[in-house]
Amino acid sequence: MLRKKIAGILGVLLAAGLILTGCSKAKVNESTQAAANTEGQTPEEQNEKAIIGVSLATLQFPFYQDMQRGIQNAAGDDIELAFVDCNGDEQVQMNSIENFIQMGCKAVIMTYQNFDTLKNICTPLNDAGIPIILCDAGPTDFVYQAIGTDNRIGGRTAGKWAAEQYLKDVDRNEALDIIVLIPPSGTSAKARAEGFEEEILKVFPNSNIETFGKSADRQDFMSTMEDALSSHSSLDLVFGYSAQAGMGAYDAIISAKNEHTKVIGFDATDEEKGAIDKAEDSPYVATVMQYPEKMGELAVQTIRDYILTGKELPEEEKYINAGVGLYTYGGKIITAEEIALD
Structure with missing residues (x-):
């Protein structure tokens, strides 16, 4: 009734x-x-x-x-x-x-x-x-x-892959110039950034890592990146906490015809994948996959x-980690387990 x-x-x-x-x-x-x-x-x-x-x-x-x-x-x-x-x-x-x-x-x-x-x-x-x-x-x-996604694990996955695989031929004493793009607030963004920085600094302890971001908007991230490219003569790597951040950075790099700076994003959207697969030497090199x-x-x-x-819901199912992976050139997907975080 x-x-x-x-x-x-x-x-x-x-x-x-x-x-x-x-x-x-x-x-x-x-x-x-x-x-x-x-x-x-x-x-x-x-x-x-x-x-x-x-x-x-x-x-x-x-x-x-x-x-x-x-x-x-x-x-x-x-x-x-x-x-x-x-x-x-x-x-x-x-x-x-x-x-x-x-x-x-x-x-x-x-x-x-x-x-x-x-x-x-x-x-x-x-x-x-x-x-x-x-x-x-x-x-x-x-x-x-x-x-959900363990956001810190997602950031660490990107950082460890970048440091140990993508930059494997770079001298570990090198002072890399790196920018992290995140909005001014947000616990998820902060966790991703901290995880990424943690793994980069383990391998490249002399790196200079700066954090920028005005909002979560792609256009704002592009504007921020344009300013960063003007003030950083040899910027090596950008980590964007989201597809909006990564694509904003990518837009600025393409517009500036910069052939040195590389981008790692987060979200693995179709647009990110397209930018990564556009060419083997694309500025967009990887993006963290969520599910x-x-x-x-x-x-x-x-x-x-x-x-x-x-x-009754079992205690071990009160939280479910949906996992993360990394999308790289040619559609190659690397799992967090393969990257072997310690």
Whole structure:
């Protein structure tokens, strides 16, 4: 009976166009929104489907688009997704959470924008007893499960490959000139940068490593890189914490016709791969691979296996590391295990 009432409430809300009240800035994917595909179904058929809320920080970047695809593919026909693109707005995410609670969602899959405010955003869901699966995150004690990339391992993977393989013929006493591009804030960006620097300095202890970045925007990273190229006469290497940072650096290097400076990025987008494979001597030499589609699939699998069945989630599955790899010229993929971090 309760399920039927919820379905009825959803129908009224949809008709009124209020299913995401307060989320006017959100880009709602109509094809995956809860109850959007229920036309022609009986109430009994609709009630067989669990409703899962999905609140992603933004769909501006391919990383989150891939995650969305993984969630959609894994959901299949027996799970309804109430999907919200928060478009970088924390208030939109807060509003989406309140709506998920009103809808009676069985669980919520989400990513965050600022870890400092994440707990406050999650509190209403925890108070309502709705399990949260946090994607693109490290171990987090106030959610049901976290799935993500170990960002420090990702940075270390790039740094060790660069130092021990790509730069293997360079004298280890050389004072390399290196720039790291990250935004002014962000725990993930900081962890990637620290991991990269750690491995570089193990092999090239005399290196000069500087950190720059005004925002997370590609155009800003390009502008920053243009300034850096003007002030660094022999810049050896750039590590971009994301595809936006890496491609911004690449754009500046190509524009300056610089044939010396090389770039390592993070995210392994199709555009990055294209830049790497353009030529063996391309300025873009590698990018760290994450597996956002896999994260989305794993989140839905957890909901199927544990939340919807009532089984207890094993302690060792409270955090799942989706792993990292490194994409290099010719489509060669090197795993973190092959790089053998100590």
